Structure formats: C-alpha cells, structure tokens
Amino acid sequence: MADNQNNSAALNIKNLSVFFGKNHAVKNVSLDIAARAVTAIIGPSGCGKSTFLRAINRMHELNPDVRMEGEIKLFGDDIYSKGVEAVVVRRRVGMVFQKSNPFPTMSINENVTVGLRLNGIRDKKILSERTEQSLRMAALWDEVKDRLHAPAISLSGGQQQRLCIARALAVQPEVLLMDEPASALDPLATSKIEGLILQLKKDFTIVIVTHNMQQAARVSDFTAFFYIGELVEFDATTKIFTSPSKKQTEDYVTGRFG
Amino acid sequence: MTAPNHKWRQCKDVLMQIITLACAILVITPLILVFYHLITQGFSSLNLNFFTHLPKALGEKGGGMANAIVGTFVLICEAAVVGVPIGVLGGVYLSEYGGTKFNWWIRFAADILNGVPSITWGVVVYGLMVVPMHGGSALSGGVVLGMMMIPLVMRTTEEVLQLVPGGYREAALALGISQWKTIVQIVIRTALKGIVTGVLLALARIAGETAPLLFTAFGNLGWAHSLKEPIAAMPLQIYLYATGPYEDWHRQAWAGALVLLLLVLVINIGVRFLTRDRFQQKI
Numbered sequence: 001m002a003d004n005q006n007n008s009a010a011l012n013i014k015n016l017s018v019f020f021g022k023n024h025a026v027k028n029v030s031l032d033i034a035a036r037a038v039t040a041i042i043g044p045s046g047c048g049k050s051t052f053l054r055a056i057n058r059m060h061e062l063n064p065d066v067r068m069e070g071e072i073k074l075f076g077d078d079i080y081s082k083g084v085e086a087v088v089v090r091r092r093v094g095m096v097f098q099k100s101n102p103f104p105t106m107s108i109n110e111n112v113t114v115g116l117r118l119n120g121i122r123d124k125k126i127l128s129e130r131t132e133q134s135l136r137m138a139a140l141w142d143e144v145k146d147r148l149h150a151p152a153i154s155l156s157g158g159q160q161q162r163l164c165i166a167r168a169l170a171v172q173p174e175v176l177l178m179d180e181p182a183s184a185l186d187p188l189a190t191s192k193i194e195g196l197i198l199q200l201k202k203d204f205t206i207v208i209v210t211h212n213m214q215q216a217a218r219v220s221d222f223t224a225f226f227y228i229g230e231l232v233e234f235d236a237t238t239k240i241f242t243s244p245s246k247k248q249t250e251d252y253v254t255g256r257f258g
Numbered sequence: 259m260t261a262p263n264h265k266w267r268q269c270k271d272v273l274m275q276i277i278t279l280a281c282a283i284l285v286i287t288p289l290i291l292v293f294y295h296l297i298t299q300g301f302s303s304l305n306l307n308f309f310t311h312l313p314k315a316l317g318e319k320g321g322g323m324a325n326a327i328v329g330t331f332v333l334i335c336e337a338a339v340v341g342v343p344i345g346v347l348g349g350v351y352l353s354e355y356g357g358t359k360f361n362w363w364i365r366f367a368a369d370i371l372n373g374v375p376s377i378t379w380g381v382v383v384y385g386l387m388v389v390p391m392h393g394g395s396a397l398s399g400g401v402v403l404g405m406m407m408i409p410l411v412m413r414t415t416e417e418v419l420q421l422v423p424g425g426y427r428e429a430a431l432a433l434g435i436s437q438w439k440t441i442v443q444i445v446i447r448t449a450l451k452g453i454v455t456g457v458l459l460a461l462a463r464i465a466g467e468t469a470p471l472l473f474t475a476f477g478n479l480g481w482a483h484s485l486k487e488p489i490a491a492m493p494l495q496i497y498l499y500a501t502g503p504y505e506d507w508h509r510q511a512w513a514g515a516l517v518l519l520l521l522v523l524v525i526n527i528g529v530r531f532l533t534r535d536r537f538q539q540k541i
Binding site for chain 1: 423425426427428429430431432433434435436439443444447448450
C-alpha cells in the first residue's frame with residue numbers, strides 16, 4: 001500500500017477544517033493516527049468529534065452543505081485528491097455507527113457479505129469463508145453459527161452491533177472508524193465490544209469516538225481531546241489521563257466540565 | 259371525593275363517543291350498501307357465459323363480457339408498463355437525489371396532476387394520440403391510464419422511501435457500496451412493500467376509470483385484434499349497459515360491477531401475499 005511516510009502512521013491529517021455552511025465545525029486539526037492501535041477521540045457534545053471522524057472516510061460528503069479544507073493521507077495516499085472516489089476510500093476505511101443498523105431485509109449471513117456481494121464478489125466459497133472469519137473476529141460466530149439464515153433483526157442489541165462490526169470487517173478495511181459504538185448498549189454488551197476492540201487492533205487501525213472517558217482510558221492507546229472544533233491535546237492515553245499538559249484537558253478528564 | 263360537575267363531564271364524554279361512533283357508521287354505510295347491492299343484484303347474473311361469451315346483439319338475451327374483462331386486463335397492464343417505471347423512478351429521484359428547490363416544484367406539479375379531473379386526462383390524450391391516429395385504440399387507453407398513475411405512484415414511492423431510516427443508507431455507503439446499488443439493494447428493498455402497496459392503490463384507482471376511456475379506448479362489442487384497435491373495458495361496458503333501456507343489460511351491468519370489484523380485491527390480496535415479509539413467520 002504505497003510508501004509509508006511515517007512508519008507507524010495509518011493516517012496523516014494535516015490542517016483539516018470542516019465547515020457546515022458558515023459553521024466552522026473542525027478547526028485546522030493536524031494529527032497522525034498510529035497503525036494497529038486504538039485512537040480515542042473525546043470531548044463534549046458538539047466539539048466536532050463525529051465530524052472529524054466522518055471526514056476520514058468522506059461520509060460528510062453526503063451533506064451538500066459541507067465543505068472541507070486540508071489534507072488526509074491514508075498510508076500515504078491522499079484520499080481527497082482528484083480522481084479518488086469516495087467509494088474506494090470507504091472500502092479502505094470502514095465505519096461502525098452509534099445505532100446498530102443491520103439491514104432488516106437480510107439474514108445474518110447476508111448482512112455480513114453484503115459489502116462483498118454488492119461489490120461484485122459472487123464466489124460462494126469466498127463468501128462463506130469471509131462470513132465465518134468476520135463473525136469470528138467480531139466474537140459473534142459461536143452465538144450465530146447455527147442460525148446464519150435467521151433475520152439479522154432477531155438478534156439482541158449487543159449482537160446486532162457486533163454484526164455491524166462483522167459486516168464492516170468483511171470488506172477487509174485498513175482502518176475502522178467507530179462512532180460511539182457502545183453508547184446504546186448495556187454494560188455487559190459494552191464490555192464485549194471493548195474486549196473486541198482490543199482484539200481487533202492487532203489487525204486494524206481503530207479510531208473511536210466516545211463520550212465515556214473510562215472507555216477511552218480502557219481501550220485506547222492514544223487519545224485526542226477536542227473542544228469546540230479544535231484539537232486541544234493529543235498524546236498517549238496514559239499521559240492524557242494522568243498528566244495532561246493542558247489545563248482544559250485536565251478539567252475535562254477529571255470531570256470538572258463537559 | 260367527587261369533583262364538581264362530575265356527572266355532567268361523564269355525560270359529555272359519553273355524548274362525544276356516541277357522535278363519533280355515529281359518524282364512523284355513516285362512513286361505512288355506503289360501503290356496506292354498495293357491497294350488498296352488488297352481491298344481491300350481480301351474483302344472480304354471474305354465470306360461466308358472463309366470463310366466456312361476447313355481448314349479444316341489441317335486444318338479444320344472454321351473452322357475456324369476456325372481451326371487456328380481457329380488455330380491462332390489457333389496459334391495466336399497459337398502464338402499469340407506462341406508469342410504474344416512470345412513477346417509481348421519479349419517486350426515487352425525489353427521495354434520494356435532487357435539490358430542495360427543484361424537488362419542491364416537481365412535488366408541486368405532481369400534486370396538481372393528482373387533482374386533475376380524469377376527463378381532462380382523456381381529452382389531453384385524445385388530442386395527443388386519438389386524433390393523430392385517426393381513432394381510439396387500446397394503446398391510447400393504456401397510455402392515459404398510465405399517465406394518471408405516474409404522479410400517484412411517484413408521491414407514494416417518495417413517501418415510503420423517506421420512511422427508510424438514513425442509517426441504512428449510511429451503513430451501506432460506509433461499506434464502499436455505490437449510491438445506486440445502495441438505493442436499489444438497500445433502500446428500495448427495505449421499502450418494497452410500501453412501493454408495491456402504492457402501485458396497487460394506483461392500479462385499483464385506474465382500473466375503474468371510465469371518463470378517460472370514453473375519449474381513448476372507445477369500447478368495442480367484439481375483440482380487439484391489435485393495440486391499434488378500440489378495445490372494450492369493464493367500466494365502459496358497465497356504463498353502456500347501466501344507461502341502456504334493457505332489463506338484461508342492467509343485470510349484466512351489476513354483474514360487471516361485481517367482477518370489477520372482485521378483480522381489484524384479488525389483485526390486492528395476491529400481491530400482498532407475494533410481497534409478504536419473508537421473515538414475518540420466523541420471528
């Protein structure tokens with residue numbers, strides 16, 4: 001995959017700004033996201049976390065009022081350069097959403113393979129291999145292997161979210177973006193997802209937006225603190241949570257505001 | 259512990275309930291009357307001949323509406339060929355693409371078209387097709403019904419597509435699935451039942467249209483041998499027979515109305531069966 005400018009960086013983000021109409025939602029953010037590690041994005045609501053995340057796989061382009069400036073390189077490839085299609089970027093950068101959203105017309109099995117099938121892969125053997133592999137990676141295989149043809153919406157909330165993770169993994173992305181993936185789940189399902197994230201970082205680069213500071217502390221290697229569109233501080237998670245260099249960060253992680 | 263005016267408030271409550279119930283009964287009374295009349299008057303005139311024979315010559319007893327039954331099917335099929343693809347794809351555009359302003363105008367135009375009296379459609383197609391073709395035809399009859407379907411199907415399609423949560427679109431696009439495949443395989447598939455229902459309602463509405471056919475299909479007491487010939491249709495035949503002077507004609511008109519109603523019913527039930535949720539029983 002192209003030349004790696006920075007050995008350990010999956011994403012090099014330089015001077016990224018995102019505007020919603022006149023609202024400057026992400027302000028001149030630069031950071032490098034380490035490969036095969038978990039980077040958490042924390043900050044109060046409306047600080048631009050989700051917008052920042054959606055810039056990484058060009059999801060914000062669905063909104064015609066959005067404009068962006070700056071540069072994002074994915075393993076050295078500029079994902080915003082002319083001639084690069086959003087569809088191709090999104091195959092390399094997968095996404096899991098806050099609300100689990102398995103396709104209701106499809107079975108468990110069909111949900112996992114949909115990204116492959118709709119991109120032209122019809123080989124049954126590849127599809128069934130990839131189904132098992134993805135479901136195993138999402139720690140769901142043992143629970144669903146006997147009912148792969150059951151409707152996806154018959155699963156519990158936590159299982160549905162892991163199915164969505166399996167679905168994202170099946171297209172073999174390099175980076176996985178997670179937008180508050182556990183905020184709608186109970187503590188047990190949440191801890192399963194967190195355990196899963198720690199497993200997945202062996203193979204994938206993960207960027208997770210979370211409102212839950214303990215979660216960020218538990219699962220991430222690096223943490224970025226955003227406030228009103230600006231990147232206040234970015235460092236190793238232990239540093240951010242024990243001895244942050246900015247007062248604002250300290251106030252936030254200790255619960256003094258936010 | 260009784261509040262003041264407790265009795266009077268209870269009284270008002272009951273009164274309100276009675277008034278609304280009376281109105282609800284008033285609403286369904288005509289429906290029941292129509293059903294009752296159609297079944298008592300029409301059923302006795304229904305026999306095999308009705309479905310297999312052509313109308314008899316003036317004044318002769320017996321005969322049937324075979325040509326009109328087939329004619330109505332032909333016209334409905336033609337209308338579906340014209341109306342369903344344009345209506346559904348137009349609805350997809352309104353829901354999934356397009357700018358706010360442009361879509362507002364299209365929606366506005368569709369709503370106006372939905373309110374255009376059916377006879378106006380007949381006159382328009384009369385001018386567009388019947389006059390240039392020197393006569394009425396099955397083709398112009400199908401086209402006029404199809405044109406009437408377009409705005410109906412377009413609006414219902416748009417509405418049911420809008421009910422599909424945006425999260426499904428995002429999830430599909432985030433998998434690197436292109437927009438048109440997302441629309442066809444995820445959005446339309448999720449809303450398919452609603453789209454089919456909208457198409458059915460439109461078909462049921464045009465199946466009974468009479469006025470536009472008077473200007474286009476013209477009616478035919480025998481078989482139409484090509485789409486360029488005038489064709490019989492049940493509403494036209496019912497209109498002819500019901501307004502005619504013969505007792506036998508009246509009986510056939512009742513039978514025709516009953517069959518037309520049953521036809522609409524059968525289409526509804528049939529397609530509902532075909533599009534039933536494949537997971538419904540399993541959950």
